[in-house]
Amino acid sequence: MNILVTGGCGYIGSHTVLALLEAGHKVTIIDNLCNSSREVLERIKNITGINELTFVEMDIRDADGLEIVFNHYKFDAVMHFAGLKSVGESTKKPLEYYDNNVGGTAILLNVMKHANVKTLVFSSSATVYGDPISVPISETAPTGGTTNPYGTTKLMIEQMLSDLYASDQSWNIARLRYFNPVGAHESGLIGEDPGGIPNNLMPYITQVASGKLDELSVYGDDYDTADGSGVRDYIHVVDLAAGHLKALDKLEGLATYNLGTGKGYSVLDVIKAFEDVNDIKISYKIAPRREGDIASCYADPTLAESELGWKANKDINQMVRDAWNWQSKNPTGY
Template structure:
């Protein structure tokens, strides 16, 4: 029986790009997704890009029986765990939904993995676990847990569960990848970020303004202690992020126990830097208005990703221009996302 990589949330933005890179690298992949924030259209397009069929199952991690059935059907060597709710604002309005979906879903997954002798996992964590930076750039030793919203807390709590699990049972090998801000899309323009409703993140919003779906961008705050007064973040091309998962998969082969890595570029760009870069890539003006700061937003946040470079032999290679060009290709070819 072939050994497969199970990708939970594999029809989503980062998941689908990672599935492409896994298949291109010769891995057999099975996708699980409950399709709350995703569409199976993304998997159809992954199949077009790779020329391979991708077994996909519409299963919710809260459905323990369906999950057990999936593990009976396939042999898995490792799990890449992307599945989870991820909208910061929504998590503040619906905290119980976030805790139940993200925490209980993960516990179900870990229990079923253990029952089936699968002890290798790569977990999709987030730089939100760092909270407000005490120092910059953020390295993996920076204090964690000062999360400003329930979404970030779910990532922090899951990290703690996984660390405790590895301490209790040395059969487990788990890598926690703390993402900074993924942007861009596959160079084909066939897959990309397809937010439902109003985008929560800056760049999909900018792209929708450029394509004429939205009138203007709202910039929250111009009085931060940054070069131009707008918030600074570390933006990473989604394909670089996907390749970071492949590097982590190789690390699991070393029986590495529990490891934590930042995946970012180490460079910070302001909101207005991003707007200018996208205007250049799209050839379209991006009208914007400045309003007051948002509660909970921080001035600057960017990574020290040298640990991933040293231990995983991975580094983000794609430039800001490439992020914007690839995002514009996706947005102009798919003005309504996968709809």
């Protein structure tokens, strides 16, 4: 297929572009590089040996530019990763988040509609479940009660997609709710490259391991979990990328899938796995809980397995090994 990947230079997008190329698809990336580097394109070409990868530096809010790209390339489908993703930043800059994520997606969908490209795989997030009533969380669990503007943008886009589908059932739309993507391609050539202080646990750990940061803060050790620290469902980014290809293959109508492993690991579990696998001590301190954090969040991933034939294969040891492999080979990112 001929596929447009928005945000394809970013962390999850780049791993998915790699998987798409390896599966024989033709790929065009649109990215404004606000949180990524052009260097990723060379790395993808190095890994795959495939040179036919088109890149257009463009903001998805540029409707006229998008129109031209759609007319020229005649896509069959769109994978839409472009967006801002920092929970903390979204509380300080909510309008930028609504404009980029919600406004940008509305513009993209309009252009898709005009070009009659009606197949979309969208990056949603487990944050749409807010503070879950129970775990594991299945797709039928209530959504809402999001604790930050970032999460609310994902919820609003999900709603926009279901309204769009209700108005025109010739669309095929997958809403993929990611849990906590971590790790990197096993080559160590592509990975997560957060600018500034990382927001997420794994890049924080790897930067403490490399000496770039002094110490990790574990926010809360008094949650109602086995060791008191927060529990999350970490999923290897290569497994996550594979889930997108399965979703594209099987896509029919409007579908929503959790992409997680179904296993919860606490912050302290992840630190220990990292230390054991990589033989590096991680210096950490216990800090107060952060507002908006929840105790425990992990997926019931059985729907994706039964309907898409997709299941995460890589375990926590591979996640921490590959995260460190990427960080140690690229201490300053791309």
